[in-house]
Amino acid sequence: MTDFLWLYILLGVVLVVGLGSALVVPRLRRGRSDDGTTLAPPPSDVEDEPADAGAADQGTGTATAVLERPEPAAGRMVRLRDRLARSGSPLGARLLTMLSRDQLTEDDWDEIEETLLLADLGTGPAEELLESLRTRVRVLGVREPSAVRDLLRDELLKVVDPTLDRSLALDRPVVDGETKPAVLLVVGVNGTGKTTTVGKLARVLVAEDRSVVLGAADTFRAAAADQLQTWGSRVGVETVRSDRDGADPAAVAFDAVRTGAANDTDVVVVDTAGRLQNKAGLMDELGKISRVITREAPLSEVLLVLDATTGQNGMQQAKVFSEVAGVTGIVLTKLDGTAKGGIVVAVQRELGVPVKLVGLGEGPDDLAPFDAEDFVDGILGG
Ligand SMILES: Nc1nc2c(ncn2[C@@H]2O[C@H](COP(=O)(O)OP(=O)(O)OP(=O)(O)O)[C@@H](O)[C@H]2O)c(=O)[nH]1
Numbered sequence: 001m002t003d004f005l006w007l008y009i010l011l012g013v014v015l016v017v018g019l020g021s022a023l024v025v026p027r028l029r030r031g032r033s034d035d036g037t038t039l040a041p042p043p044s045d046v047e048d049e050p051a052d053a054g055a056a057d058q059g060t061g062t063a064t065a066v067l068e069r070p071e072p073a074a075g076r077m078v079r080l081r082d083r084l085a086r087s088g089s090p091l092g093a094r095l096l097t098m099l100s101r102d103q104l105t106e107d108d109w110d111e112i113e114e115t116l117l118l119a120d121l122g123t124g125p126a127e128e129l130l131e132s133l134r135t136r137v138r139v140l141g142v143r144e145p146s147a148v149r150d151l152l153r154d155e156l157l158k159v160v161d162p163t164l165d166r167s168l169a170l171d172r173p174v175v176d177g178e179t180k181p182a183v184l185l186v187v188g189v190n191g192t193g194k195t196t197t198v199g200k201l202a203r204v205l206v207a208e209d210r211s212v213v214l215g216a217a218d219t220f221r222a223a224a225a226d227q228l229q230t231w232g233s234r235v236g237v238e239t240v241r242s243d244r245d246g247a248d249p250a251a252v253a254f255d256a257v258r259t260g261a262a263n264d265t266d267v268v269v270v271d272t273a274g275r276l277q278n279k280a281g282l283m284d285e286l287g288k289i290s291r292v293i294t295r296e297a298p299l300s301e302v303l304l305v306l307d308a309t310t311g312q313n314g315m316q317q318a319k320v321f322s323e324v325a326g327v328t329g330i331v332l333t334k335l336d337g338t339a340k341g342g343i344v345v346a347v348q349r350e351l352g353v354p355v356k357l358v359g360l361g362e363g364p365d366d367l368a369p370f371d372a373e374d375f376v377d378g379i380l381g382g
Helices: 002-029 076-086 091-099 106-118 123-140 145-160 194-207 222-234 249-262 279-294 308-325 343-351 372-380
Strands: 057-059 182-187 212-217 238-241 267-272 299-307 329-333 355-359 367-369
Touching: 076 367, 076 372, 091 106, 091 145, 091 372, 106 123, 123 145, 123 343, 145 343, 145 372, 182 194, 182 249, 182 279, 182 308, 194 212, 194 222, 194 267, 194 299, 194 329, 194 355, 194 367, 212 222, 212 249, 222 238, 238 249, 249 267, 249 279, 267 279, 279 299, 279 308, 299 308, 299 343, 308 329, 308 343, 329 343, 343 355
Parallel strands: 182 267, 182 299, 212 238, 212 267, 299 329, 329 355
Antiparallel strands: 057 238, 355 367
16 A cells, blocks of 8 residues: 555656646747747758757847837938038038139149049049039139039039939838738948947837837847847847857848747848958858848848948948848948048949938937938038
């Protein structure tokens, strides 16, 4: 009898332990997401599937008690005027002074050309602008300051090109009858302001009442994911990330898009490290990220972030990124820190894609949709 009693106790213990682990283990496997979303590994039949696909962890960062209300994005470019004025003698002011001289000699025209080149406009657009100005000044004989200003405004506007479509592609694509999020991939050399731009862009989208998920696929710099999560949590936006240093960026990007699709999110914005070790390495990394993302949803935009203060020097790297990543739009950051606005024109010409957004400072709402007229008025200074 005593022998049977021990047997019953043993059976009871086995049952309790078995039941407990059946309930607890799956919960642990779901990661630390507190909104119930599960981690989503990429399809296993993929030949270039990331080694640690599905390893991304999710930090919702939505627990912040008071969410910030980002400003509407419209009209932000007006700030450019003040910022440019503070960053040194604006291009426009110098040109206006020269063009208003009584008799414009060859030396004056040389000086004007030099000013345009120093402003990073690039040789082609600078010559074009100069030619046009020379003809119109000769024909019209304008000297009166307001007429000179109008003329210069006109010509600058032409080279900046107000006809380009600068809107972000945010329409949600439909794949096999399912509406997916619009996916924006953000690439560029480290230090140009990618992570900050993704954070600011989340705010622009939230201000437009869109739901957003951020993907912290810059797994190279450990602090980048924290930085992004902080940006997101301030406006109630979820950040999908990995807590493991050096995790596969493609896996994190995939998980972010999967999470966005599962939650019926409008836009997923993916930050990348994009370190320019060499062209082949970069092609490998960005190629893998976009291939893995497109298994879940097509890429709506590939935005290249460029630092305006690096001017023509940044152009070579920009070209490599544009060749490798199929860039659809440019974000020009730190425009507040340079008097050389000409880079807007040069980069559009070189890469053949429009500047869509500009960074005008370090403040959370210092990212503006690019507007050609506001930009020209900004560099003309008033
Ligand atoms: N003045 C100014 N500073 C900016 C702007 N955009 C970004 N920054 C600053 O540029 C610095 C670098 O920004 P990050 O966003 O960390 O750059 P990143 O490209 O993500 O860098 P990695 O993560 O190393 O690749 C930060 O100090 C930003 O505040 C801008 O439009 N104007």
